[in-house]
Amino acid sequence: MLPLTYALRNLFRDKSRLAQTVGGSALVVLLVMAATALNSGMAEVLSASGSPRNAILIGAGSEESIQRSEVSAQLGGIAEVGIPGVSTILGTPAVSTEIHYMSFLETAGGGKGQGLFRGVTPKALLVHPEVRIMEGTFPRAGEVMVGKLAWRKLGLPQEALRPGKTVKLDGSEMTVSGVFAAPGTVMESEIWTVLGDLYMLAQRDTVSCVVLRMETSDDFSEVDLFSQQRLDLELAALRETDYYAALSSFYKPLRVMTWITAGLVAAGAVFGGFNTLYAAFASRIRELATLQAIGFGRVAVFFSLVQESVIACLGGTLLASAAAMVLLDGRTIPFSIGAFTVTISPQVAVTGLVTGVLLGIFGSIPPAIRCLRPSLPRALRS
């Protein structure tokens, strides 16, 4: 085999070509890392948003969107007494009656953004134990409590949603009572109000759903049985995890599009890389032939060329990883029902590394084969 120093030093023969190879591979790797981080970020937030112990009673036919669902306002009370296996915390059944309502929120500064409002009672904290009030208090009438990432979802300044600030919901002035966290779930992008306020604002006398926290995940069968027995209530029972899994599949085309975009840019970069590497290798055809003339096999020379390309692409991967950490890591990305935080996890980094190596290997094979194809006497004369 040819020494590694040969491949390394060849990289610096033409700095502009090296810059092209490193830059091109960095772009592709960055795109692939971004696509991986975005897709896994969205998938993770949706999968983490549902608890396996939670069941949702929803209007039959509205299984795909809680916001479109309408069930009786008395359902919560009926479910508490009619369904065995509901978890009880300090003697209170963990049953939360909720209205999910998509609307606009305006700030005092004139900013306006669309977000998901959840009308709740304090019992919501029993079924959503991941919710932690970070600042302020749970909302009372005329107040809202905002999720930590709601400002990002709404596209408003974070300062405008601090406790004590005034906001408008469908023309009604309300005060921000607090900020809550619900790590890794879409709830962190929501605005919570008192259930009674949302009856009025949404002009409805029904609720969207009832969420029940069961003793075990197996107790879902009791909820399912209840929904099938109480035909008069026209209900459907869903596991909360299934609801968010269905939502996740709804976003699949979006995720596929990110991969297609990354794939198209990568294909363009690979063909550009073919040209750059072909030019780099073609300028050394005689040298490559000399190496063979003095006894190095064609395979050894081929591997040295691939090695050279892989090293350049690893340089690009390093650059892309640094750019991903600076530009993407920790960035909050809004989507229709919430927001998620992009994380450059070890999995994303490994995906980038594998992409860089594959780019280096497959980008160099066609030019290397082409430059090693001429016969030795012809190549030595070139």
Added chain:
Amino acid sequence: MISCKAITKSYTKGANTVTPLENLSLKVPRGEFLALMGPSGSGKTTLLNLISGIDTPTSGSLEIDGEDIARFSRKQLTSWRARKVGYIFQLYHLIPVLTAFENVELPLLITSLSRAERRKKAEEALDLVGLSGRSDHTPGELSGGQEQRVAIARALVADPALLVADEPTGDLDRESATHILGLLRSLSREHGKTIVMVTHDARAAAAADRALHLEKGKLLTTDPNLTVA
């Protein structure tokens, strides 16, 4: 050492068949310094490529040290070249990103020698060509004559029995050319290397033990005007 029997080399170029060498027979004894002369297109470089295992004849047998290399596969030829032949090119063909020492060490990387043994042999080869003080210089930092001496050191570092040289002085000034020819002659006489050198230059050919003329792919007689130096 070298025994060519009725070797022919032909290839197709477009619709035509070109035969740069036809039915050529030649014997070169071990330790001889042979010059091949002839006009451009006479087939001398083709013959050199065949003798050095860079190319294979279309027909005929080509025995070197008892091995018929005409029957070798490409892989066998590569391995044979590494062990048996040192190649010296007109334009040196040094690897520009490697130092003189690293260039000379290259053929040893294919062998099973240890790092220390490789270093010793490369230093000895550079010393033999009088360039031990320039081992850390890259080809760009050397003169043409020095580059060719590095190329000679590279050719002989693995101790091959056969050295082939294609116009080794063609790109050098007279003083450097004289130095290189003296070096080749001493390698033949003092180290027993068989050397086959292609040259256009009668002065260079005069340094050889024997000079042969080729014309249109056929071997002419030994030039009676050339004397052994």
